[in-house]
Amino acid sequence: MEVKTILLAEDNPNDIELTIEALSENNLANHVVSVKDGVEALEYLRCEGAYKDRKKGTPAVILLDIKMPRMDGMELLKEIKADINLKSIPIVMLSSSREEPDLRKCYELGANAYIVKPVNFQDFIEAVKHIGTFWVLLNEIPSN
Numbered sequence: 001m002e003v004k005t006i007l008l009a010e011d012n013p014n015d016i017e018l019t020i021e022a023l024s025e026n027n028l029a030n031h032v033v034s035v036k037d038g039v040e041a042l043e044y045l046r047c048e049g050a051y052k053d054r055k056k057g058t059p060a061v062i063l064l065d066i067k068m069p070r071m072d073g074m075e076l077l078k079e080i081k082a083d084i085n086l087k088s089i090p091i092v093m094l095s096s097s098r099e100e101p102d103l104r105k106c107y108e109l110g111a112n113a114y115i116v117k118p119v120n121f122q123d124f125i126e127a128v129k130h131i132g133t134f135w136v137l138l139n140e141i142p143s144n
Contacts, residue, residue: 004060009041022128038071081110
């Protein structure tokens with residue numbers, strides 16, 4: 001079984017490192033592509049810019065932070081769900097925000113899940129391990 005890529009859109013280096021560490025416990029870390037903002041994420045998804053020569057294909061899941069420079073997570077979520085070629089990709093919002101308006105807006109825009117980043121290191125590792133197991137190893141999405 002080919003394990004598909006995980007696209008991690010996150011601008012915080014510590015959260016990137018923790019997420020990759022957690023995924024490595026499920027042998028998924030080598031399948032993570034990390035981008036720093038929504039603009040770079042779109043370039044990756046559309047095989048543009050620095051990613052124009054990458055192997056075609058969509059990720060198994062996008063782990064998406066809300067607060068990022070240039071294009072934030074909600075703007076990116078809206079852009080992806082409006083794109084016929086990208087809208088079937090599952091998107092898991094990984095945010096430090098517990099604000100009800102953020103949660104509601106993400107689901108209205110088409111997020112598949114919304115997870116508040118736990119403050120506790122071990123809780124964060126466990127949450128990401130479960131995300132990886134479900135969205136990458138168990139969930140089935142249509143092929144492009």
